[in-house]
Amino acid sequence: MNRREFLGGTAATLASLAMPHFSFPSMGAGVEVNRLGTDHFEIIFDEDRPFKIMQLTDTHFGIPEQGHDVTDALTFQMIKKLVDQNKPDLVFHTGDFINNDKVNPRINPAISFMNDLGVPWSLVFGNHDHSSGQEGTISLDTYHGRMENHVMGYSVGADQKRSYCFRIDLKRNKETFASIVGFNCGGGPTPMIVSAEQRAWFEGQLEADKKRGTAHPILVMQHIPTIEYKLMHDAKEEIGRYGEEVCSESDKGEIFSVYRDSKRVHGVFCGHDHVNDYIGVHKGVRLAYGRVTGWSGYGDWQRGCRMIEVNPKTSVSKTRVVLPVGAVEKPEWRVTMQDS
Numbered sequence: 001m002n003r004r005e006f007l008g009g010t011a012a013t014l015a016s017l018a019m020p021h022f023s024f025p026s027m028g029a030g031v032e033v034n035r036l037g038t039d040h041f042e043i044i045f046d047e048d049r050p051f052k053i054m055q056l057t058d059t060h061f062g063i064p065e066q067g068h069d070v071t072d073a074l075t076f077q078m079i080k081k082l083v084d085q086n087k088p089d090l091v092f093h094t095g096d097f098i099n100n101d102k103v104n105p106r107i108n109p110a111i112s113f114m115n116d117l118g119v120p121w122s123l124v125f126g127n128h129d130h131s132s133g134q135e136g137t138i139s140l141d142t143y144h145g146r147m148e149n150h151v152m153g154y155s156v157g158a159d160q161k162r163s164y165c166f167r168i169d170l171k172r173n174k175e176t177f178a179s180i181v182g183f184n185c186g187g188g189p190t191p192m193i194v195s196a197e198q199r200a201w202f203e204g205q206l207e208a209d210k211k212r213g214t215a216h217p218i219l220v221m222q223h224i225p226t227i228e229y230k231l232m233h234d235a236k237e238e239i240g241r242y243g244e245e246v247c248s249e250s251d252k253g254e255i256f257s258v259y260r261d262s263k264r265v266h267g268v269f270c271g272h273d274h275v276n277d278y279i280g281v282h283k284g285v286r287l288a289y290g291r292v293t294g295w296s297g298y299g300d301w302q303r304g305c306r307m308i309e310v311n312p313k314t315s316v317s318k319t320r321v322v323l324p325v326g327a328v329e330k331p332e333w334r335v336t337m338q339d340s
Contacts, residue, residue, distance in 0.1 A: 031089050033120050039155040039166040039201070042176075043120065045089060050309035050318075051170055053180070054088035055221075057271030057306075059294030060128065061110035062098040069106070071295035075303065076113050079293065081324045082305050083117060090151065090168075091119050092180070094271040094290050095126025095223025096297070100143065101188065104136035108146070115148040122151040122180075125164055126223035126271065127187030127249075140164060140184075152182065155201045165198040167205060172312040178217050181205070185224035185249075192224050192249035199255055206262055217266040217315050219308065224249050225270045225289070226256045232282040240289070240321070243275030243299070259285050267317060269306065274299040277306070277321055291321045302327050 032044040045051050056079065061072050083091065091114070099105050114121050123129075131137035141162060144152065153166035164184035169176045181202065186192045209215065230246035232238055259265035260283050267286040274297050279288040291304040304323040311317070 031120065033151055039153045041151045041153065042169045042171055043090065044171050045312065046172060050311050052088045053308040054082065054086060054091045055094055055269055055290040055306040055308060056091060056293040057094040057290035058096045058274055058292050058297045060096055060099050060296040062105035062107050063296055064102055064104050064106060068296045074295045075293065078303055078324055083119060085325055086307055086322060088119060091117065091121040092221055093123045094221050094269060095124050096128040096271060097123055099128045100130060100137050101128050101132040103134050107138065111146050120149055120151050122182060124182040124221050124223055125184040127192050130187030132188060157197060163197050163201065165201050170310065176216050177312045177315045178219060178310050180219050180221060183222040185222050193251050194222060194255040199258060202258060215264060218264045219317065220259065220265055220268045222270050224251065224272050226251045227253050228256045228282050229287050232280045232287055237282055238278040238280030240278030241276065242278055244273055247273055275301055288319060
């Protein structure tokens with residue numbers, strides 16, 4: 001089954017940069033978020049338990065056609081339930097958060113919902129998050145400026161243009177035990193790939209860490225799967241559900257070689273393909289799909305999320321697909337092994 005068969009510089013931004021940090025005391029002992037630069041954040045976590053990341057993906061909020069206000073409401077309700085049941089320390093959305101490529105999408109309700117969750121959240125833009133250029137859609141810079149309580153940033157090139165790639169260092173007792181790196185994989189008129197500029201930025205981050213003697217694990221978040229997701233499936237190296245062909249779009253393996261050669265990328269988490277949620281290890285790198293979250297997107301699977309837990313003492317991470325308590329899956333969707 002091919003997914004194409006399914007589918008056929010603002011004031012707000014300046015204000016957000018002026019805010020140096022924010023904290024969430026309601027989350028147990030709390031987490032504190034510090035913005036160290038436009039492309040660099042830290043989350044200070046002092047509890048004696050794993051750090052919990054909830055991966056959401058492909059919610060496709062804001063589609064203006066009739067009926068999608070109902071499906072959006074169902075998704076809001078389910079995400080709130082998942083957050084209440086799993087108590088994540090960070091909610092990370094791996095793209096296609098809203099359909100910004102539609103004329104007059106309902107953007108503000110979705111952003112307000114995430115801002116009000118009471119949990120720090122992050123986002124990597126998916127192809128549908130990119131403006132189509134039609135009247136009523138918004139630029140990525142304006143989109144970013146409307147977010148609050150967020151842990152999402154950008155690097156600035158020599159041409160002063162933003163590239164939405166960033167890192168989040170997870171720290172306990174002032175020591176970094178893992179980093180999360182997010183990449184915008186493009187959409188609309190741009191190639192759907194981790195760009196050469198972003199690749200160079202990441203290589204710069206690795207080199208700077210090397211000079212500091214830092215070699216903690218990295219988890220990568222991106223919307224579009226790399227071509228290695230297909231190669232892994234072809235080699236039968238995965239467990240989980242495969243429901244459609246891998247849409248790696250423009251990727252030809254360039255970024256994966258950087259992940260592999262770094263020997264620091266312990267996991268890559270993506271979305272894009274709504275009826276895949278498998279996971280496996282390919283050439284030493286764990287590749288995982290999130291679980292489709294939004295009822296406004298294609299596919300008939302029960303919606304849910306992927307939970308990722310990172311042990312701050314050992315830096316070891318584990319992950320599993322999670323559905324709302326009480327949700328019922330069709331038998332053919334069940335996994336017989338827990339991925340870790």
